[in-house]
Amino acid sequence: xxxxxxxxxxxxxxxxxxxxxxxxxxxxxxxxxxxxxxxxxxxxxxxxxxxxxxxxxxxxxxxxxxxxxxxxxxxxxxxxxxxxxxxxxxxxxxxxxxxxxxxxxxxxxxxxxxxxxxxxxxxxxxxxxxxxxxxxxxxxxxxxxxxxxxxxxxxxxxxxxxxxxxxxxxxxxxxxxxxxxxxxxxxxxxxxxxxxxxxxxxxxxxxxxxxxxxxxxxxxxxxxxxxxxxxxxxxxxxxxxxxxxxxxxxxxxxxxxxxxxxxxxxxxxxxxxxxxxxxxxxxxxxxxxxxxxxxxxxxxxxxxxxxxxxxxxxxxxxxxxxxxxxxxxxxxxxxxxxxxxxxxxxxxxxxxxxxxxxxxxxxxxxxxxxxxxxxxxxxxxxxxxxxxxxxxxxxxxxxxxxxxxxxxxxxxxxxxxxxxxxxxxxxxxxxxxxxxxxxxxxxxxxxxxxxxxxxxxxxxxxxxxxxxxxxxxxxxxxxxxxxxxxxxxxxxxxxxxxxxxxxxxxxxxxxxxxxxxxxxxxxxxxxxxxxxxxxxxxxxxxxxxxxxxxxxxxxxxxxxxxxxxxxxxxxxxxxxxxxxxxxxxxxxxxxxxxxxxxxxxxxxxxxxxxxxxxxxxxxxx
Numbered sequence: 001x002x003x004x005x006x007x008x009x010x011x012x013x014x015x016x017x018x019x020x021x022x023x024x025x026x027x028x029x030x031x032x033x034x035x036x037x038x039x040x041x042x043x044x045x046x047x048x049x050x051x052x053x054x055x056x057x058x059x060x061x062x063x064x065x066x067x068x069x070x071x072x073x074x075x076x077x078x079x080x081x082x083x084x085x086x087x088x089x090x091x092x093x094x095x096x097x098x099x100x101x102x103x104x105x106x107x108x109x110x111x112x113x114x115x116x117x118x119x120x121x122x123x124x125x126x127x128x129x130x131x132x133x134x135x136x137x138x139x140x141x142x143x144x145x146x147x148x149x150x151x152x153x154x155x156x157x158x159x160x161x162x163x164x165x166x167x168x169x170x171x172x173x174x175x176x177x178x179x180x181x182x183x184x185x186x187x188x189x190x191x192x193x194x195x196x197x198x199x200x201x202x203x204x205x206x207x208x209x210x211x212x213x214x215x216x217x218x219x220x221x222x223x224x225x226x227x228x229x230x231x232x233x234x235x236x237x238x239x240x241x242x243x244x245x246x247x248x249x250x251x252x253x254x255x256x257x258x259x260x261x262x263x264x265x266x267x268x269x270x271x272x273x274x275x276x277x278x279x280x281x282x283x284x285x286x287x288x289x290x291x292x293x294x295x296x297x298x299x300x301x302x303x304x305x306x307x308x309x310x311x312x313x314x315x316x317x318x319x320x321x322x323x324x325x326x327x328x329x330x331x332x333x334x335x336x337x338x339x340x341x342x343x344x345x346x347x348x349x350x351x352x353x354x355x356x357x358x359x360x361x362x363x364x365x366x367x368x369x370x371x372x373x374x375x376x377x378x379x380x381x382x383x384x385x386x387x388x389x390x391x392x393x394x395x396x397x398x399x400x401x402x403x404x405x406x407x408x409x410x411x412x413x414x415x416x417x418x419x420x421x422x423x424x425x426x427x428x429x430x431x432x433x434x435x436x437x438x439x440x441x442x443x444x445x446x447x448x449x450x451x452x453x454x455x456x457x458x459x460x461x462x463x464x465x466x467x468x469x470x471x472x473x474x475x476x477x478x479x480x481x482x483x484x485x486x487x488x489x490x491x492x493x494x495x496x497x498x499x500x501x502x503x504x505x506x507x508x509x510x511x512x513x514x515x516x517x518x519x520x521x522x523x524x525x526x527x528x529x530x531x532x533x534x535x536x537x538x539x540x541x542x543x544x545x546x547x548x549x550x551x552x553x554x555x556x557x558x559x560x561x562x563x564x565x566x567x568x569x570x571x572x573x574x575x576x577x578x579x580x581x582x583x584x585x586x587x588x589x590x591x592x593x594x595x596x597x598x599x600x601x602x603x604x605x606x607x608x609x610x611x612x613x614x615x616x617x618x619x620x621x
Contacts, residue, residue, distance in 0.1 A: 002119075005031045005146040007388045008136055010123045010181075012040040014374045015152035015366030015381030017106050018066045022385030023150075024115035025065050026453050028392060030385075031144055032110065033136065035156070036175060037120045041071070041106030043374070044155075044172050045199050046305050047099040047297050050225065052082055053425040054375040055092035056406045056438045061375075062226045063441040064407075065454045066382040067109055068375070069225035075101040077237040077299060079222035088544045089433040093225060096218075096239060098298030119144065124180030126151075126362065128188065133362035148361040148388040152381055153368050155197060157182050157343035162260040163336055164314030173199075173338065182343045189358050191346050194267055195422055197372060198276050198339040200309040201318055204332040205302040212327035213240035213294060227442040227460060240294040240327070244309075248324045249281050249288070255317030256282075266312070266341055269421045274372070276310045276339065292325065303334060312339030344370045347414035348593055353387040353397035354380060354411065357594065363388050369414055372422035379407045386452065398452045401566065402603075403432045403559040404444060416593060416604045432555045434548060439540055443468065470538035471545065474517075474530075478506040478546055483524060491515075491523045510546050517543045565612075566599035568619060581614040 006028035009019045017040065020032045034040060049072040050058050062069030078096035110116055121142070126149055127135040135145040156171030156178040169177045186192055218236035259278055260266045275283065280290055293307035311318050315336035322328050347369040349357055354369075356362045365384035366377035387397050400408030409430045414423065427433050436444070442464050450457045485500035488509060492499055495514045506524075509515060517539055521527045530539060545552065576582060576590040585606040595601040598619075602612050 001142065002031070002144050003029075004135075005029050005117070005144070006392045007031070007148050007150060007385065008033060008144060008146040009150045009152060009381075009385065010136060011152035011154055011156070011366070012037075012110075013044075013152060013154045013366065013377060014041060014068065015154070015377035015384070016150075017041050017110060018061065018068060018378045018381035019150045019152055019363075019365055019385035019388070020110060020116050021067050021113070022065070022382040023389045024113050024385075025455055026386055026389035027455065028115065028389040030116045031119060031146065032116055033119045033121065033123055033138070033144070035120070035122050035171075035178065037107075037118065039103070039172075039175065040110065041103045042172070043097065043099045043102055045197075045374075046307055047097050047102070047295060048094060049097060049374060050092065050094035051375075052090070052092045053406060053427045053429070054373060055082070055094055055225075056427075056436060056441065057375040057379050057410075057425060058225050059093065059227075059438045059441040060405050060407050060445060061379050061382055062228075063445040064382055064386075064449045065446075065457060066378065067106070068378045070228070070230060071102055071105045071109070072097060073224045073226050073230035073232075074105045076222075076233055077296060078218035078239060079224070079233070079236065080219050081223060087434075088437055088439070088548070090427055091438055092427075093223060093438055095225065096237065096295060098300075100298055100301070122176075122178055124178075125184050126181070126359075128359055128362075131358075132360040147392040148363065150363040150365060150381075150384045150388050151181070151368055152364075152366045152377070152384075153178055153181065154377070155340050155342040155367055157368065159340055159342045162266055162312045162339040162341070164255070164258045164260070164312070164317070166314075167260065167265065170340070171342070172340070173335065177342075185345065190349060190356070192343050193346065193370075194341055195269055195344050195367075195370060196266055196339055196341050197274075197367075197422060198310040198312055198337060200277075200306045200311060200337040201322065202297070202334040203304045203306060203322070203328070204334060205296065205304040207330050207332040208294065208304065209327045209329065210240055210294075213242040215239075216241055216293070227446075227463070237296045237299070239296065242292050242294060242325055242327050243289040244277070244292065244325060246288045248321045251321040251324060252278055252281055252311075252313060252317060255313040258314050258317070260312050260339060266339060272421055272424075274310070274424070276312060276337075277308070278311060278313055294327070309337065311337040313337075342367070344368055346370070346418045348416070348418040350415050351397075351594075352399045352411060352415050352596065352600070353391070354384040354415075355387065355391065355397075361388075361391055363391075367422075370419040370421075370423055371410075371414070372424050376410060376423065376425055379410065383407065383411065386449070386454070390452070395453070398449070400445075400448075401563075402430070403435065403562060404448075405441070406430055406436055409436075412600070412603060416595070416600060418605075432559060434551050435555050435559070437544065439537065439544065443541075467535070467538050467541065470534045471542040474534060474539060474542035475546055478510060478542070481506045481526065483509055487524050488520070491519055495519070507546055510543065562599060565602060566597050568598040568616070570595055570597060570601065570615075572596075579614060579618060581617075582611050583608065586611040
């Protein structure tokens with residue numbers, strides 16, 4: 001019935017879609033199996049992409065040839081660059097999206113790809129022969145053969161939905177759970193666990209009083225996620241902000257005795273940084289209000305997502321409390337919030353290419369690895385798809401270092417440290433975040449993935465080379481040109497900066513706080529044509545490089561030191577138990593994780609600097 005595929009991807013959420021695209025654009029013939037073709041790339045939770053650190057990931061996915069940035073741009077209803085008041089390492093793009101348009105655009109792009117086929121059915125097992133994954137078995141008993149398999153099951157593995165005292169099987173509201181895979185993997189020796197996530201109620205926007213809320217507009221000059229020339233929106237939708245209050249909290253507390261989170265029915269661990277409203281009230285009892293973001297679901301729907309009001313309390317309690325929120329007095333609920341429990345597998349059971357250590361050719365990506373968030377799932381999917389292709393073609397894996405990408409940080413954290421709670425990316429997790437900015441992801445990554453075999457990137461690389469050329473010209477101009485005190489006198493007065501008392505280089509002027517190239521363009525005659533000579537991306541990169549040159553050089557030096565440890569390879573069959581100088585914990589962790597290098601070994605939880613010294617001495621370093 002089916003030919004043999006190079007890669008089978010199980011699940012068509014954010015991880016599955018990117019896995020299919022990643023493998024297909026590398027040249028593999030892909031089968032994408034999903035339980036429901038109508039929910040491909042469904043935004044199960046909030047209708048938004050990006051945010052702090054997550055926006056950097058979306059830009060990295062785009063730079064690596066993934067489609068999340070393209071789809072986000074095509075479906076955006078609002079764009080905001082977060083943290084503009086902070087340094088450029090913290091700037092994070094975020095889009096509010098049309099939920100239905102997002103999913104339909106993803107499906108359109110997938111169906112347009114000649115290397116991707118589809119099958120709608122639940123997968124109940126994996127075909128494993130001689131320790132290698134060679135396909136899947138569907139619920140109807142159909143076998144589909146392949147040279148590798150990528151599992152991206154999201155919250156569907158033995159999923160249970162909780163609303164108050166009610167619970168029922170499901171991977172998402174209105175969709176059944178997936179069974180069989182967890183049980184088979186456990187039989188094969190995998191360690192599984194349970195996690196929890198949740199979602200807030202959806203309400204009828206026509207029933208809300210927005211006059212009682214604070215307007216949150218998009219940026220006046222919206223940017224985009226993709227490094228291609230995607231179309232920017234001509235208009236944007238507003239979001240709104242409101243707050244809970246003590247009356248809301250008191251009503252919610254009335255339902256705590258019926259809460260599955262407090263009465264023990266939910267065993268899975270939930271996300272620390274995105275707690276339910278009842279969890280926030282319980283943990284932060286001293287706070288009398290919590291912020292809520294009222295977010296539209298799209299251009300043509302009145303459905304509203306109440307961000308910050310995630311709950312698994314009984315639906316009547318949710319509704320009663322909601323009507324006490326300013327602006328929600330007459331709110332009509334479309335459906336209540338709920339919590340969902342699901343199976344995951346400790347990611348320390350994976351190699352850095354996201355292939356499982358127990359079964360060759362089997363890759364995991366997304367929430368099955370204990371992560372949370374569309375962006376975290378998407379980047380894992382892309383990396384797993386690319387590496388599944390490379391595995392099939394017996395080529396070296398594509399692995400990003402912590403110093404090369406947020407994606408490298410995420411994967412490195414997962415495979416070396418594992419996770420006891422849903423893993424979410426933050427800028428604080430990245431040691432080299434001034435190097436890993438959202439503006440330079442294409443410069444960092446596109447040529448790397450092209451060298452690994454990704455097709456269709458020729459125009460992108462030409463654009464990168466032109467951008468680098470322009471940025472170099474701008475930097476040279478600022479390093480060699482000078483400015484007279486009178487030329488910037490009024491500008492410095494406007495930003496309350498100390499006046500110049502002598503002629504200085506433009507680079508010196510730019511290094512001052514609050515001074516920008518755009519501000520100087522209005523004052524200095526020779527810079528007034530910059531906007532017509534150079535594109536805005538090139539100007540931004542040059543400005544950051546000039547203003548933060550010292551910090552950038554310092555991080556680059558740290559990276560060079562780290563890379564010396566990364567270059568010391570460790571054989572996969574290295575017997576750590578023979579090195580008595582290692583601590584017992586180090587021997588256990590190193591034997592379990594099997595690091596590929598001294599650098600990776602140094603980042604494993606429980607491995608101390610003295611353990612690394614023992615390894616280096618043994619290896620003659």
